[in-house]
Amino acid sequence: MNSKIETVRTEGLGDSTYILIHDGLAIVVDPQRDFDRFEGTIEDAGAELRLVLETHVHNDYVSGGRDLAAKYGAELVMPAGAAPVFRHRPAFHREDIDLGSMSIRPLHTPGHTPEHISYVVVIDGREDAVFSGGSLLVGSAGRSDLLGEERAETLARLQYASVNRIAALPEAVALYPTHGAGSFCSTTRAGGVSSSIGIEKISNPALDYEDEDAFVKGQLSGLPAYPSYYRHMGPINLAGLDAPNLDVPVIEEIPHGVTVIDARPREAYASGHLPGSLGVEVRNSFGTWIGWVTEHNTALVLVLEDGQDPEEPLRQLARIGYDRVVGIKRPDASFTETYQIVDATRVAEAVEQGEQILDVRAPEEWETGVLDGSVLSYVPDLALRTPPELDADRPVWLVCGTGYRATIAAGIVQGRGFEPMVLAEGGATDVLAKTSKSE
Numbered sequence: 461m462n463s464k465i466e467t468v469r470t471e472g473l474g475d476s477t478y479i480l481i482h483d484g485l486a487i488v489v490d491p492q493r494d495f496d497r498f499e500g501t502i503e504d505a506g507a508e509l510r511l512v513l514e515t516h517v518h519n520d521y522v523s524g525g526r527d528l529a530a531k532y533g534a535e536l537v538m539p540a541g542a543a544p545v546f547r548h549r550p551a552f553h554r555e556d557i558d559l560g561s562m563s564i565r566p567l568h569t570p571g572h573t574p575e576h577i578s579y580v581v582v583i584d585g586r587e588d589a590v591f592s593g594g595s596l597l598v599g600s601a602g603r604s605d606l607l608g609e610e611r612a613e614t615l616a617r618l619q620y621a622s623v624n625r626i627a628a629l630p631e632a633v634a635l636y637p638t639h640g641a642g643s644f645c646s647t648t649r650a651g652g653v654s655s656s657i658g659i660e661k662i663s664n665p666a667l668d669y670e671d672e673d674a675f676v677k678g679q680l681s682g683l684p685a686y687p688s689y690y691r692h693m694g695p696i697n698l699a700g701l702d703a704p705n706l707d708v709p710v711i712e713e714i715p716h717g718v719t720v721i722d723a724r725p726r727e728a729y730a731s732g733h734l735p736g737s738l739g740v741e742v743r744n745s746f747g748t749w750i751g752w753v754t755e756h757n758t759a760l761v762l763v764l765e766d767g768q769d770p771e772e773p774l775r776q777l778a779r780i781g782y783d784r785v786v787g788i789k790r791p792d793a794s795f796t797e798t799y800q801i802v803d804a805t806r807v808a809e810a811v812e813q814g815e816q817i818l819d820v821r822a823p824e825e826w827e828t829g830v831l832d833g834s835v836l837s838y839v840p841d842l843a844l845r846t847p848p849e850l851d852a853d854r855p856v857w858l859v860c861g862t863g864y865r866a867t868i869a870a871g872i873v874q875g876r877g878f879e880p881m882v883l884a885e886g887g888a889t890d891v892l893a894k895t896s897k898s899e
Contacts, residue, residue, distance in 0.1 A: 463562075463583060465636065467653050468498045472744035472776055473520055474643030476653050478591060478636050480581065482562050487511045488528060489579065489591045490638045493704055494775050495524040502532075509534040510559060513551075515593025515638060516576040517542050519606045519690045520645055521779045523697050537564075541575030544698045551577045569595040569626060571619025572602030572645065578626060580633070589634040590657075595619070596626040597637040598655045600646040601666035605683060606690060612680055620675040627667050631658030642744075644686040647679045684824055688840065689751030689780050696781050704778030706771060711787030714761055718786060719754055722763040723773050726867040726884050732795040737763065738871040741864065747776030749868060753843040759784040766790060799870055801884045802857070807831075808894035810857050810881070816850065817857045818842075819888055820869040825861060829892050839865045842872055855879045861887040 466479040470492055478489040479501050486507035488498070502509055509532040512525045516539060526546055529536035537557065540550035551557075553568035565580040565587075572594030581589040594602030601623050604615035626635075635655045639645040647666070661667055669675035714720060720737035722729045723746065729739035740749050754760075760777070762785060764770055770788050777785060802810075811817060817834035819826065826836055837847045839860070850856060856878045858866040863884040870880040883891070 463588075465589065465634075466498075466501050467636075468501070469640075469653065470521075470779070471642060472747055473779065474640055474645070475520065475638055476636070476640055477638075480589075481505045481507050482583070483560070484508060485510045485559060485562070487513060487564070488525075489513045489636070490515055490518070490593065491524040491528050492779050493522040493524040493527075493701065494706075494778060495528045511557065511564065512536050513564070513579050513591065514538045514542070515578060515591060515595075516573040517544075517694050517697050519573070519693050520639075520643065520687075521693065522701050522781045524703075526700050527703050539566075539568075539575040539577040541570075542698070544700065546700050551579075553577075556582070567625060569593075569622035571595060571604050571615050571622045573607065574615065574618070576602075576622070578622075580629065587630055587633050589636060590626060590629060592626055592635055592637045594637070594639050594645050596623040596635065596660065596664070596666065597639055597646050598635065598652050598660070599664055601664075601679065602637075602639055602645055603647045603683060603686075604679060606645065606686065607694075613676060616676040616679050617672060619679065620669075620672045623666050627657060627661055629657050631656065631661065633657045635660060644684065644690075647683060682824070684822060685838065685840065687748055687752040689756050692756045692781060701781060701783075704774075704783060706774045706778065708762075708770060708774060708785050709787055711761070711789055714789065715759070715786060718759040718761050720761045720763060720789070721750060721754075722871070724763060724765050724768070724791070726863060727801065728765065728791075729867060730799055730801050730870070730882065730884065732791065733797050733871075734763065734789075734795050735797045736875050737797075739867045741867065742768070742773050743864070745864075746773055747780050747782075749839075749865075750777060750782065751780045752840045753868060753872070757782050757784055759786055761785070761787050761789050763789045763791060797874065799874060799880045799882060802881050804883060804886045804890040804894055807857055807859060807883050807891045811891065811895055815857055816854045817859065818847070818850065818869065818873070820858060820860050820865050821888060825888075828889065831859070831888060831891055831895070834859075839869055839872075842869055846873070846876055850878065852877050855881050857881045857883070859883045859888045859891060861889070863887065
């Protein structure tokens with residue numbers, strides 16, 4: 461018998477899509493909207509796509525399950541409790557889906573979401589693998605607060621039973637969660653792409669609590685903030701969204717009422733950009749940050765250099781439901797706004813001189829140390845409001861962890877009339893090291 465599981469990572473989301481190939485049949489688990497990325501794996505294997513499995517109504521991306529299943533004539537399987545408006549096969553607890561020598565066994569594993577289902581792969585009567593979605597993760601568990609604080613405790617109690625239900629599978633069963641390293645959907649920092657039940661039973665803190673109450677307290681303590689666009693994903697995924705358009709024209713004039721996102725390298729943005737634009741450099745987390753600091757699906761224009769391929773930023777935006785990118789703009793003479801990039805030594809001097817420092821890292825990062833006298837405002841909070849402590853008549857020295865978020869913050873504060881001085885390479889810890897040496 462020939463079976464294999466291929467993993468397609470979406471690093472910016474911290475998620476994995478899985479493609480199971482078995483005896484000429486293919487199953488895809490939790491596909492994103494741009495599913496063309498893994499069609500080649502199915503076609504190269506010469507396999508027939510039979511099932512598309514969705515573990516839950518996703519909060520962090522727009523699903524491509526409906527359209528993928530329709531394109532290949534496959535059956536879309538979703539948790540029975542999801543009840544989307546489009547046709548699908550509802551998965552009920554332990555009602556096996558028979559595929560001959562292989563069957564798929566749904567396990568109701570609520571907690572990350574109320575309808576959540578995990579799928580056990582049974583081959584020749586043996587439980588072989590489990591696709592656990594946002595339930596039991598590698599070294600962690602899916603968080604239970606994404607549907608609102610008022611439901612968080614109830615869902616956490618459900619999650620306790622669910623992760624232990626999965627952990628009761630045979631130790632040799634391979635574990636394939638959707639959410640992994642880099643995902644905001646985990647309670648603590650998740651580990652790798654896959655594991656086994658046996659390994660998780662001896663190493664996963666989510667399985668080490670003495671009782672349900674301890675689990676709930678631990679799982680709901682110290683959770684990091686998650687992107688604001690998440691609240692839009694559930695309704696979209698229950699209604700469905702057509703395949704994205706990745707063909708966007710190059711334009712000369714900026715239409716009225718759009719948000720301009722300058723996706724060039726941060727140094728290029730600092731040396732000259734369109735007044736009022738935001739500098740969000742293209743990297744794996746590009747889409748996440750756009751979804752966190754702009755109104756969801758607002759009309760956008762992307763600024764890219766001549767050699768930059770627009771496909772990657774457009775894909776990232778499409779994955780979170782941004783379908784109103786009206787054009788690509790190349791830099792020209794209208795890019796008149798600039799600001800200074802500084803190094804850690806200059807920021808250390810500014811700290812000693814009592815300059816105005818704005819630290820835009822996440823709150824959990826501040827626990828490792830903050831610069832004396834600095835104003836603390838996480839980038840998503842800064843996008844909503846200006847800290848009252850800031851003085852518009854003085855320069856604002858911006859720091860984060862690597863310079864990426866400080867660059868985003870620079871566009872925000874500059875648009876509000878502040879003069880940014882940006883630590884674009886390095887972060888607050890580098891400055892702290894220099895200030896401590898000078899003491």
